[in-house]
Each structure stands twice: as C-alpha cells, then as structure tokens.
Amino acid sequence: MKTVFGLNAVRKEFPVTTRMLYLDSAHQTPLALSVRDAVLTFYNEALEMAGPKPIWMRRAEETRVALAEFIGASADEILYTKNTSEGLNIAANALPLKAGDNVLMIEGDHPNNAYAWLNLCRKGVEVRFIKLNGEDSVASAATFAPHIDSRTRAISLSHVTFHAGQRHQIADIGTLCKKHGIYLVIDAMQSIGVLPIDVKELGVSLMAAGCHKGLLVSQGMGFLYVSKEVENLQPAFLAMSGMAHPPADYIATPDDMELRPAAGRFEMGNHNLPNLHALSASLALINKVGVRNIEEHVLLLGDRLLTALDALGVKVIGPRDRQHRAHIYVLDLPVNEWVDYLAQNQVRVSAERGGVRISFAIFNNSIEVDRLVELIKLRLAKEIVAGTPEGDSLLTSIQN
Template sequence: MITPSADFSEQDIERLRADTPGTQNRIHFNNAGAALMPRPVIDAVIDYLRREGDIGGYETKAERAGHIEGVYDSVARLIGAGSDEIALAENATVAWQWAFYAQTFRPGDRILTTTAEYAANYLAYLQVAKRTGAVIDTIPDDEAGVLDPAALERMIDERVRLIAITWVPTNGGLINPAQAVGAIARRHGIPYLLDACQAVGQMPIDVQAIGCDMLTATGRKFLRAPRGTGFLYMRRDLIQRTEPAMIDLFGAEWSGPDRYILRPDARRFESWESDYAAREGLGVAIDYALELGLDRIATRNRYLSSRLREGLADIDGVKTFDLGRELASIVTFAIDGREANGVAALLASQGINVSVSVPSSTLMDSIKRGLPSLVRVSPHYYNTVEEIDRLLDIIRGLTRR
C-alpha cells in the first residue's frame, strides 16, 4: 500500500511513481544529489537529440526556438522573476560564479557569509580575498544553529560589499532565513547573492518576497531536471550596472574594432554554445513541478522527512545532525561504530540510493561542530512511507550487529 499525505492522494503517488521509471529499479533517497527524472523530461531530451540526429544541430535549434525561449519563461514563473532576469547555465556553480565574479572588491571590503557555506562558494571567497584583499566574515548562528539576522544586522558597516549565503546547506536539513537576510540587505543597499541549489524544487520560491539581488540553482536536484542544467537570476536594475567577468558573442555584440555592446538582459552572462536538449528537459521539469504545485511538494517532503527523522531518533546508536526549527528534506545521521561510506555501500547493495556528506563540503560548519562523514538521505515527494520504513528497518538491523 502507498501511504498518501497532505494533498497527494494514493492515486496521485501511484501516478507519479508510474511516471518515474527509476522507482521500479531502486529506492532513491539521493534527491539532494540528483533526483530521478520523470518520463516527460526523459522523453523531451531524447526527442530533441533524435531530432538533431535527423536534421542537424543548428537546424533543430532554429526549429525549436520557441521551446528554448520558453525555458526562460518557465524559470521566471518558478521563482517569481521576469524572463529577462534569467540566464541559463550548465550547472549551479557556473551560475553562481557568473554572479560572484562580476562583483568588484577592494582591500578591506567585507564578504558576509554563513557557517554552513558550500565548499565551492567558500573557495571562491578565498580566491577573491587573496587577489583583492577583501575580507571574509562569517555571520554568527543563533542557539538553534540557524543564521542569526540580528547578528547580521550588527555586522553591517560601510565596508560590507556583499552578503552571500547558502539557503539550504548540502550537509543537512537546515533552512537559513533567506527573507530576513533580504530585508537587511535591501535596507542597507548591499548586494545579496543567494545559493538556492538545494531549495529550488522542494519548496516555493519568490525572489521578490525574499529580496535577493541574485539567486542561483541547479536543475538536477529537487527540480528533477537533467544533469548539466542550472540558472542565474539577477535583478533587472542590477543587470544594467553589472559587467560579466567574461563575455562572448552571445552575451555581447562586437559593434566596432574597439568596442562592444552588452546584451540588455541577464543572458549577457551566457556563452554561445550550450546543451539545448538538456535545457529543453529543464523547462519540462520546471513545468512538471509547477503543475503539481510547490506548496504540495513542500508539504509532502516535510511529511516524509519528518517520518524519517522520528524513526531515526527512536533507534539506539543513531544520531542525527540536522539543525534548525524548520527542516528541509535532507536528513543526515551517523551510526555508532560504522563509517558513513560503509553504510552507504551496504544500502546500495540492497537497492537503496543515499549519499555521504563529507566534512570538507561544509568545512567551517564541520570544524565548529566536529562533524564526521555523515550518511545523507534526501527523500522527495515520489518516495513512499514504505520506502522510508524499509530504510529504517535496515538501520535498526545495523545497530544490532
């Protein structure tokens, strides 16, 4: 029996699973890594590639121009932006780097970030600090381990050049207060870059309500899009005063021997060549999520992840490591006497996909809390209670040995 929850009926879940071929092969709890694509997404990518094989790559792009343009509209609807504020990227890291490396820093300028910042982002801060003399400052957390907006407010001075945070970190269920940060950034006129990689696709997002100037995300995680897809949102008035770190003939026009003109929209960050088949899949995945409803998806995810956390809490010898009051659908834990990689391998041998969160992925948080490598389980709305219970049964068995 498939257990329903919230607005998803038993029939809804059966239909969603029938629409997801991978559910017939594995129990997939690695949605924070790469979710299982639904059949319409798979079909869209394959159909595009077949058409390229039939008539040619340039010709297919011309034929599908309306579809490709529609992907920008889909991203815009997903996050409450204008399509001119969207640039499509091959992954979230590239999108984030477009935004970050377009900022200018001088000696003493401050970058404010989070304790649980993702490794790729922090490495970029370190590189820019080394090049420019900018300073990286970490915003303190409150007693629940969540970024403290009051502490952020106290840190603001004339040297703060950028606030850049990860909304939902890779190593647990923490949800940082993105909207509260946005209110502070707007009040002080400080650019605000939000990494929404683990948030997009598992909860509703409205960039106007959040107040971020820039937001980046991937397609492969909770959006259930193909790998090799991502996007950047940049607020319209910021685009006009932002020069990309690199440009090519897609993002700018060579208007004379010694001049160029940047595109007026966010696509000034893009380059000419891209994977259009994957982009078409991204658009279909977004439309799929929007049709289901992000509120419904978020409710279902909370239901499944809460059941998992409650089950793990009842098992002796298991400790969870998720921080915060409101938790995302990423659950991290450790089992006494067992290495996380060994647990993940054992689960894989029984047809269950999970991942391992290593300390270096969020080094500042790992040092602060003394974190080991952790088993990371990230259920999504197409998972079932029966799958959660199957995982819990195996974990109980591991603690008895």
C-alpha cells in the same frame, strides 16, 4: 500517511522506484520518463535534420519564461549556465567590489560558493566567515547584523545546506541587506524545485542553481537569476550575445559597447539545448504537482522518519523544526559501514561530513521510509550483543 498529490502516478514517471530505494536526491535525481522523452525528441530532430535551430531557440526562450515564472522573476533576469558554481562565479566577479570591501559568508557552507568569493582575495576583497552555533542552527538577519560595517558589500549563503539540511531565513536576511544597501547572493541548489521560491519576496540580488537535483534534469545545466534592480554589474567575459546592439555585419568595433540589461549581458551564445528540453519537461511535471505540495510531501516524510529514529535512539544532525528544514536528514551513524550496508540492501544514500544523508524527493513515499527504518533496526539489533535484554527485545520487535 496522507499524501498531498497523486503520488502513485508520479512514481510511475520514475522507473528507479521499481529497482531500489532512492534516497539521494540531494546529490542527483534520476530522470523522469517525460524528461527523458523530451531529450530524445531533441536528439531525434538532430539525427534527422541536423537540428531545426530556430525551433530549438524558440523552445529555449519559452523555457526561460517558464523558469522565470517558477521563481517569481521576469525572463530577462534569467541566464542559463552550466551549474551552480559557474553562476556563483559570474555573480562574484560581476559585483563592483574593490580592495578593502568585505563579503560575509557562513562557515562550512558549500565550498564552491566560498571559492567563488575567496578568489577575489587576490584583488584585496576580504571574505569573513561567520560560525553558526551547531548543525541545527539556521542563519537569520541576527546572524549577520553584528558583522556588517561600512565596507560590507555582499552576503552570500545557501538557501538550504547540503550537509545538514538547514533552511536559512533568506527573506529576513534580504530585508537586512536592503536596509544596508548590500547585495544578497544565494545558492539555491538544494531548494529549487523542492521549496517555493519567490526571488522578489526573498529580496535576492542574484541567485544561482543547478538543475540536476530538485529540477530533475541531468548534470550540466544551471541558471543565474540577476535582479533588474542591481546596477553596475560587469561581466568577466563578453560575447556578441551580451551586447545591447550586436553588429548586423558580425564585425566587432569599440564604437558601441553598451551591454544588455540584467542577465542578458552575461549571455555567451549557444545553450545546452538537450538539457533545456529536459528542463521544459521537468518544469511541466513539477508545476503539475505543485512545488508547495512537494514541500509538504518531503516534510511529511521527514516527520515520519524523525519519529521512527527517535524511537530507535538514532540521532539526526540538523534542525528538527519544520520551518528550518526541508528534504535533507543526516543520521549520526558511522558512515562507511552504514552506507555500504544500505547499498547492499538496494538503498541509495550519501555520506556527508560524518553522517549518513537521507534526502527525499517528489517520488518517495512512506513505505520507503518504513523500509529504511526496518533496515536500520535490523542492523542495530545485530550490533547489540546477542542474549542481552535489549537485543532480544529489538529482535522480537523486528520479527513481529
């Protein structure tokens, strides 16, 4: 399989590749050496001088600029958060929704997206779940259009689903939302760092993501994109850092309550500085490789996996069309026994909704795909009754 970038050099950044077959990046990616070093730089500075805070804050803003550029936004449209869930909750509570309004969602999307909106039911907001036609279906404007009425205020869904890997047609949905004056709120947890994202081209109003998957950072760091075109957003929490004119004497009064524009009004003060150092390094690594190259790489690995699984008769849950998938492939195999079997052979995967989830990343290669396929063939051969023509044939193919 032809690689689209210097894969061997990238793999050296990830020591995990020398110890196991890591196919679980839809859950959490391991650290790269350069990312770890960036975090160590921060902690060494903290150890030696209790922190050059002005320098740290300057780096935080430089990282904000880099992250904004990475998704086609401006720096004042980026808010740092702890994770995707926090970002989605900030978004849901900031929109000017009132009793009788409704929000459209996909049935079975990530629960933390759903709960952010279901929490508004206590205010009289209705959440309408739309069912897709199977795990291989993707959402488009046609999915939502029949369900929009005069009280529909927002559509919220994942860009790429965590459980079957569907890549929903966000730009198409964004055009629909613009036509009807509806907010589009996106969970980009599974797509950020894996697929190219331009929030302006997608027509996104707000977009939340964590950084511990495709962005290669440890847990505890996320961001929320807030389009400057979205007006009347009210933060559920308020701090001095969110004020347009914070008091120089640090004495709060009700005289000037003007908020900062866009994402700035949601700022709550000190950031996760260690992980911001990590994010700066990870963005540098991803940009060096190129996110479009990463997309093509994981799709090529998926092509190879799908072809091999078809030959084995192993069904894959989720879409097969390249434009509708990304890096996640769920094998229709008994979860408990197969996850344990793969773990015993130093293969890290996840169990998701009755299937074995394989998720590729920047550091995986075709040899690892072939190794996974051989392990599957071996287990399948053992499951076939010994002495049958099918069993003998499969065992012979493995031995050869």
